[in-house]
Amino acid sequence: xxxxxxxxxxxxxxxxxxxxxxxxxxxxxxxxxxxxxxxxxxxxxxxxxxxxxxxxxxxxxxxxxxxxxxxxxxxxxxxxxxxxxxxxxxxxxxxxxxxxxxxxxxxxxxxxxxxxxxxxxxxxxxxxxxxxxxxxxxxxxxxxxxxxxxxxxxxxxxxxxxxxxxxxxxxxxxxxxxxxxxxxxxxxxxxxxxxxxxxxxxxxxxxxxxxxxxxxxxxxxxxxxxxxxxxxxxxxxxxxxxxxxxxxxxxxxxxxxxxxxxxxxxxxxxxxxxxxxxxxxxxxxxxxxxxxxxxxxxxxxxxxxxxxxxxxxxxxxxxxxxxxxxxxxxxxxxxxxxxxxxxxxxxxxxxxxxxxxxxxxxxxxxxxxxxxxxxxxxxxxxxxxxxxxxxxxxxxxxxxxxxx
Amino acid sequence: xxxxxxxxxxxxxxxxxxxxxxxxxxxxxxxxxxxxxxxxxxxxxxxxxxxxxxxxxxxxxxxxxxxxxxxxxxxxxxxxxxxxxxxxxxxxxxxxxxxxxxxxxxxxxxxxxxxxxxxxxxxxxxxxxxxxxxxxxxxxxxxxxxxxxxxxxxxxxxxxxxxxxxxxxxxxxxxxxxxxxxxxxxxxxxxxxxxxxxxxxxxxxxxxxxxxxxxxxxxxxxxxxxxxxxxxxxxxxxxxxxxxxxxxxxxxxxxxxxxxxxxxxxxxxxxxxxxxxxxxxxxxxxxxxxxxxxxxxxxxxxxxxxxxxxxxxxxxxxxxxxxxxxxxxxxxxxxxxxxxxxxxxxxxxxxxxxxxxxxxxxxxxxxxxxxxxxxxxxxxxxxxxxxxxxxxxxxxxxxxxxxx
Numbered sequence: 001x002x003x004x005x006x007x008x009x010x011x012x013x014x015x016x017x018x019x020x021x022x023x024x025x026x027x028x029x030x031x032x033x034x035x036x037x038x039x040x041x042x043x044x045x046x047x048x049x050x051x052x053x054x055x056x057x058x059x060x061x062x063x064x065x066x067x068x069x070x071x072x073x074x075x076x077x078x079x080x081x082x083x084x085x086x087x088x089x090x091x092x093x094x095x096x097x098x099x100x101x102x103x104x105x106x107x108x109x110x111x112x113x114x115x116x117x118x119x120x121x122x123x124x125x126x127x128x129x130x131x132x133x134x135x136x137x138x139x140x141x142x143x144x145x146x147x148x149x150x151x152x153x154x155x156x157x158x159x160x161x162x163x164x165x166x167x168x169x170x171x172x173x174x175x176x177x178x179x180x181x182x183x184x185x186x187x188x189x190x191x192x193x194x195x196x197x198x199x200x201x202x203x204x205x206x207x208x209x210x211x212x213x214x215x216x217x218x219x220x221x222x223x224x225x226x227x228x229x230x231x232x233x234x235x236x237x238x239x240x241x242x243x244x245x246x247x248x249x250x251x252x253x254x255x256x257x258x259x260x261x262x263x264x265x266x267x268x269x270x271x272x273x274x275x276x277x278x279x280x281x282x283x284x285x286x287x288x289x290x291x292x293x294x295x296x297x298x299x300x301x302x303x304x305x306x307x308x309x310x311x312x313x314x315x316x317x318x319x320x321x322x323x324x325x326x327x328x329x330x331x332x333x334x335x336x337x338x339x340x341x342x343x344x345x346x347x348x349x350x351x352x353x354x355x356x357x358x359x360x361x362x363x364x365x366x367x368x369x370x371x372x373x374x375x376x377x378x379x380x381x382x383x384x385x386x387x388x389x390x391x392x393x394x395x396x397x398x399x400x401x402x403x404x
Numbered sequence: 405x406x407x408x409x410x411x412x413x414x415x416x417x418x419x420x421x422x423x424x425x426x427x428x429x430x431x432x433x434x435x436x437x438x439x440x441x442x443x444x445x446x447x448x449x450x451x452x453x454x455x456x457x458x459x460x461x462x463x464x465x466x467x468x469x470x471x472x473x474x475x476x477x478x479x480x481x482x483x484x485x486x487x488x489x490x491x492x493x494x495x496x497x498x499x500x501x502x503x504x505x506x507x508x509x510x511x512x513x514x515x516x517x518x519x520x521x522x523x524x525x526x527x528x529x530x531x532x533x534x535x536x537x538x539x540x541x542x543x544x545x546x547x548x549x550x551x552x553x554x555x556x557x558x559x560x561x562x563x564x565x566x567x568x569x570x571x572x573x574x575x576x577x578x579x580x581x582x583x584x585x586x587x588x589x590x591x592x593x594x595x596x597x598x599x600x601x602x603x604x605x606x607x608x609x610x611x612x613x614x615x616x617x618x619x620x621x622x623x624x625x626x627x628x629x630x631x632x633x634x635x636x637x638x639x640x641x642x643x644x645x646x647x648x649x650x651x652x653x654x655x656x657x658x659x660x661x662x663x664x665x666x667x668x669x670x671x672x673x674x675x676x677x678x679x680x681x682x683x684x685x686x687x688x689x690x691x692x693x694x695x696x697x698x699x700x701x702x703x704x705x706x707x708x709x710x711x712x713x714x715x716x717x718x719x720x721x722x723x724x725x726x727x728x729x730x731x732x733x734x735x736x737x738x739x740x741x742x743x744x745x746x747x748x749x750x751x752x753x754x755x756x757x758x759x760x761x762x763x764x765x766x767x768x769x770x771x772x773x774x775x776x777x778x779x780x781x782x783x784x785x786x787x788x789x790x791x792x793x794x795x796x797x798x799x800x801x802x803x804x805x806x807x808x
Contacts, residue, residue, distance in 0.1 A: 003614070003615040004527055005525075005615075005616065005673070005674050005677060005678065006524055006525050006677060006678055006681035007523065007524060007525060007526065007527050007681060007684075007685070008527075009684070009688075010523060010524050010681045010682075010684035010685040010688060011677060011680055011681040011684055012684065013683075013684030013685075013687050013688055014524075014679075014680035014681050014682065014683035014684030014685070014687070015680045015684070016684075046473075046477055046478055047473065047477070048473060049473070050471070050472030050473055051472045051476055056467050056472070059463070059467065060464070060467070063460050063463060063464070067454070068454030068455045068460070068657065069450075069451065069452060069453070069454055069657065071660075072455055072657065072658045072659065072660050072661050073450055073451070073659055073660045074450055074659045074660050075660055108512055108662065108690075108691070108695075109690075109692060111690040111691070111692045112690040112691070113690075114690060115688075115689055115690030116690070119411065119414060120410055120411060120414050120418075121409070121410050121411060122411065123408055123411050123412075137687070140687060140688055141688070141690060144688035144689070210407070211407040211409075212409065253472065253473065253476060254476045255476065255477055255478045255692075255696075256475075256476050256477045256478050256479055256693060256695065256696025256697070256699075257476050257695050257696060257697060258512065258662075258692065258693070258694075258695050269409070270409055273409060273410060273415060274409065274410055275418075276415055276418035276419045277410035277411060277414040277415040277418050278414075278418065279417075279418035280411075280413070280414035280415055280416065280417030280418030280419070280420075281411070281414040281417075281418070283417050283418070283541070283544060284413075284414060284417055284519075284544055284545070284548035285519055285548070285689050285690065286512075286513075286515040286516040286517075286518060286519030286520070286545060286689065287512070287515070287516070288513060288515045288659075288662065289660060289662070290662075291512075291660065291661050291662050291695050291698075292659075292660025292661060293660070293661060294695075295660075
């Protein structure tokens, strides 16, 4: 008979092995065997610096000054007006984006920003594209809507968006494209030139197909940028039909608190209709409102960031050392990931070899790109320093010889 | 052409008028005109008593004692183990349910508990049933999965589950039934007799159809019970294939903080498979983890409740007065709602008439049952006292004459 005890796709997702989780769990077992200080775990993209002190200051005074029923009560589904206003003002002051509070929808973090946006726009038969390498949950979120997910292959020379391949692959079914800059897993920031060329291409194709193509900018790493020369343009300024999906997980180091937002660009065609669809999708998915205390905390801390100088220090230390040992590293301008070419063709095999030196790395295959590994450097600087001899020995084991 | 700018069902949901919201907004406009103290707003089911003091005590000591990176970091997707353990222990100590931490999945509140559970089990072609009157978002959540939503008509004599109608309507397509006790909008607690008869019927029909029928117990009001004689049996003890969907919104007065859980009964057939499907559904819908600080707060406050004696006082005051004015009230044993028969056939027209006396009530039509109004008595006792003469005049306007 055809009865299914549960939804087969949900079961498959729930049972799917995760390389990252498996690596992390291996690390815990190994730490129990040989001591935590002897295991060099670069597998997890979890912020390693505390929230700014002002976050706890806000929480403390809010608990004192605001009535419990108001503080912990429901906000409207779109989010508290003062929070949306503070965010809009902050975005406008930095990017001149002309956004108003009514263009913002508060969410339970970046994943929710994406699932709500995707659910609002994608219908059966639609296609959503992204550029490799990409955060693997994009596939999960898109396919959960019933739409088709298509990946543009990576440009492995510089990991900018591969526009020639995109132009060939984009189709009349393409309703949306997700981009992620600064990028997970490469740390690369798409250049303004690359972004402008991409947006021009989107406009051209939208006109050719006779319907809008939505740009979904997944931006949890927007503030994690380490070089004054590196600029992350604000996408609504470059392309009208843009949704910005944001989260405070990284900028305020609050990943567990699940707080973020969606911007429905005021310049979007049928902006009010799309905003209403976002509200409908949030409702259908069961997001009643974003966490209320954190909405107030955000209102008081917009524009602040955790101390990202630690990530910069880690990046410089790791990048320079690995380059000197002979690894080919993609220079990360932002986020907290380093993308390194594996020293053998099979990145998974290379990661297993690295484990012999107690180095826990993630192969790039699950990011839709072969032959590289991702190192999350949101770890202690001390661990990086301790790990460097292991990286050197690993390179030597492959006969790679650096300058050092 | 067939291109749709957004998902039509999501747009419809986002644009759908809400009687409750409209009533609430009318109340705000009216309060600006004649003064807040002269408007008697019974429209919203928002807790009106503060969180227990121990919640803020927990928050304060957690901010002091736990490292920020841990406190606000991601937990595992299923929730922190100590929180799940504390909840399981509390449930077991009260109900002897034999639940373990691994049967619990932490969620962002009751709505998320429902959307995740429904998404885990419902496939296209499946049917999910509920009993009128019911919380209207059930329809939204079920239909978002693609399944069919079917409502069993109310038994308006006592608002217990209408089992003869259920037995006629249940079909081989029925995969799940949502029940809600204490009930929104009636405040009625289903009796143990009614529940046992229902579970026996489910078992009989499951055997007849050759497949399980899941019971989804939506229990945000479990602890809001006012009479020692009123008992809310724990459903996993009565029926093996049970999911319990819980939220701390009402018990701890934290509705805006979005924290709750799902219990996948350990007695469920294929319990591990169903639990995995729940994990997959949480992932697909974009729930990365339940808010991390609140998970720790819950672990320290399981079994505590906000001061519900205020709701009891409100219930007694309102119920007794309205009965004495000649209204037919359904006696509420729990939750914070009073269900009252409208004094004319059309409940919406009756609510408009009530507005002439500054009484803001919600017609029962949106709860799937005609001819009644819902009064949410999670308000100040003072407002109830001030409102009583208006209720009396309203009854008199309909020629209803009470004992008073």
